[in-house]
Structure formats: C-alpha cells, structure tokens
Amino acid sequence: MSDSSDAPILAIETSCDETAAAVCCGSHILSNIVLSQIPLHKPFWGTVPEVAARAHLRWLLPVVERALKEANVSISDLAAVAATQKPGLIGALLVGLTAAKTLALCTKKPLVAVDHLLAHIYAAFMATNASPPCVALLVSGGHTCLYRVESVLDAVLLGKTIDDAAGEAFDKVARMLNLSYPGGPAIEKAAKGKRPAIRFPRSLLGENSLDFSFSGLKTAVLYYLKGQDGRGRSEPLDVDVGEIAASFQEAVVDVLVEKSLRALRATGIRRLIVVGGVAANSRLRQALASTAAERRFELFIPPHNLCTDNAAMVAGLAHHLLKAGRIAPLSIDAQPN
Ligand code: KG4
Ligand code: ZN
Numbered sequence: 001m002s003d004s005s006d007a008p009i010l011a012i013e014t015s016c017d018e019t020a021a022a023v024c025c026g027s028h029i030l031s032n033i034v035l036s037q038i039p040l041h042k043p044f045w046g047t048v049p050e051v052a053a054r055a056h057l058r059w060l061l062p063v064v065e066r067a068l069k070e071a072n073v074s075i076s077d078l079a080a081v082a083a084t085q086k087p088g089l090i091g092a093l094l095v096g097l098t099a100a101k102t103l104a105l106c107t108k109k110p111l112v113a114v115d116h117l118l119a120h121i122y123a124a125f126m127a128t129n130a131s132p133p134c135v136a137l138l139v140s141g142g143h144t145c146l147y148r149v150e151s152v153l154d155a156v157l158l159g160k161t162i163d164d165a166a167g168e169a170f171d172k173v174a175r176m177l178n179l180s181y182p183g184g185p186a187i188e189k190a191a192k193g194k195r196p197a198i199r200f201p202r203s204l205l206g207e208n209s210l211d212f213s214f215s216g217l218k219t220a221v222l223y224y225l226k227g228q229d230g231r232g233r234s235e236p237l238d239v240d241v242g243e244i245a246a247s248f249q250e251a252v253v254d255v256l257v258e259k260s261l262r263a264l265r266a267t268g269i270r271r272l273i274v275v276g277g278v279a280a281n282s283r284l285r286q287a288l289a290s291t292a293a294e295r296r297f298e299l300f301i302p303p304h305n306l307c308t309d310n311a312a313m314v315a316g317l318a319h320h321l322l323k324a325g326r327i328a329p330l331s332i333d334a335q336p337n
Pocket of ligand 1: 016139140141142143166167168170171182183184185188276277278279280281282307308309
C-alpha cells in the first residue's frame, strides 16, 4: 500500500495491556516492539486498568528507545509521531498519547492520532495483498465487529456484539475451565485433537442480523459444567475439559463464519479480511479458509504478531493519515469509547 522509501514514522500503542512501539516506512516495518503485560494481569483473569496504566508508564520509554534503536532511526529522521487515541482504557491511552504529544512538541514533528480499530483493519492491508473495498471481521478481546471497508481511512460499521466480545468469551470460558489467561490460546491448546462433541448454542440473532451475541454460549458452558444442561442431570459431570474447549471453540467459529458470509452477501463484496487477537486462532483460520474456497471469496488474515495488539499497524495507518493531511492538534484528547 506504500513503499519503503517513505520517511519513518514512530508509533505508540497503549490502548489496553500491550506496551508497544514501532517504526515503519509506509507499510515497511523497521521495528515492532511489543511488551506484553499478560504476566501482570494473569492473577486477575483479565486486564486491570490501573495496573495497565502504571505498567505503560514504567515501560513505554524503554520500549520506544528499543524501537528506534532496532530500526536504526533517530528521532530527527522521523516524519511524524503517532499514537493510538481511541478506543481503549482511558488511563492506558493517556500514557501513550501524552508521550507521543511530548515527543512531537519537543521535536517539532507532526502528531498523528490513530483509531485502534482502523489500525487493526490496516494490519491486513499492511501484511497481505488485500485492498479495499472489502468486508472486515474484527475479533478481539474488546470488540467483535463487521465493517464494510471503503478505503484505508474509512470503514462503515455493519454489526457488532450486543454483549461479550468473542475474545472476552474465550477469556471467561477459559476461567470456568480452569485453564489460563488469556483464554484464547489456552482454549485453542486444550481443544487440539479433541472432538467438538457437545452441541453448544449458536446465537445468530435472527435471519439477517449482522450483530453478535456470545453471552448465551458462555452461560451454556457454565450450565454444562454444573450438570444443568437441560438433560435432567443435576450432578457435576466428570468433564473432559478438552472436549468442552473444542465444542465452545467450534460454536464461536461457526457464528463468526456465518456472520462473515452474511456480511459478504449483504454488501455484494467478495473479499474478507479478518483481524484482531481472535484471528490468531488456527481453527477459525482453517474454517474460514475452507469456506472461502467453497464459496469462492478472497480471504486475507495477517500473521499472528499483526493480529494481536501492536504498534506497527498504528504506524502503517498513520502514514496514510499524514499523507491525507490529518495532523492532530496537541490539544487532542484520548477517547475511551
Ligand atoms: O486484539 P487483542 O490482542 O487485544 C484487544 O484489542 O482486545 O485481542 C486479545 C484477545 C484476547 O481475548 C485473547 O483471548 C484473544 O484475543 N486471543 C485468541 C487467541 N489469541 C488471542 N482467541 C482465540 N484463539 C487464539 N489463538
Ligand atoms: Zn486490539
């Protein structure tokens, strides 16, 4: 979507629980440093906003220094400084955005404010041959949305979750199954080689809906674990955790595939990109790939490290914002929602 002769942009991503900085020339990644806070949040089975903000504060400058060093770029070489401005945890966003503003002010470089969700979508344009127009399925810990992507800078929301995000459901079910945090990789591992023998409900919210709902599925797993799955048992089961994990994963995958097909049908577009942390799931990738071959649409999914939160996708999108003259004022505020 751009080439390596573009001037480097430094981007900062601190919207949730990854402290990340990257330097990119257009779509060409010179460095992409991600310091995961997972060990800090693991004991709580979820991201603790205050812990996340404090860790960003402690780790951000070393992460930025490492990104510049690995890219072999000095601050004076930069075309701009970018940061995720929305959406995310307010304390976490503020750390990254304030750092970017300060760097921009001190070095007299333009500031670029980036939407985290558009940046996730951009990861597909950056790392694959995909280009707009396309349908984007964004599946992460905080979001499950379908978009019609008109251009790199412009996506129209088609549907979203009315309760839990897909990644959130993975995280909560992993906790029920006593696996570990984050739940997605833990469930994927437990499900490996297991049959999805339990038929958990697939909530499709009516025939044409492009919205998602995962809370009923989560409750169904809970009831199953309690032995109250409507089959008259009231005693806890001697459960096969792997089989439950595989059955839950299959239900989520079925819903994501069906909703993506609906969005392709509704828009008449034959190109699907899938981004966000849950797009790292190999069963989802496999199911989408076979559906794409069968139904004859193009499918693009970025590699794992660009599916989960990272700053390279922010730098990549910032390049297009900068080219379009979308420079942010230093007074810009972080927006949590
Ligand atoms: O995009 P991301 O890194 O952060 C957010 O913006 O939320 O996504 C994190 C989410 C977590 O809920 C995690 O459990 C899920 O992505 N995830 C996965 C896998 N890897 C990460 N879900 C299913 N399978 C995976 N392999
Ligand atoms: Zn994200």
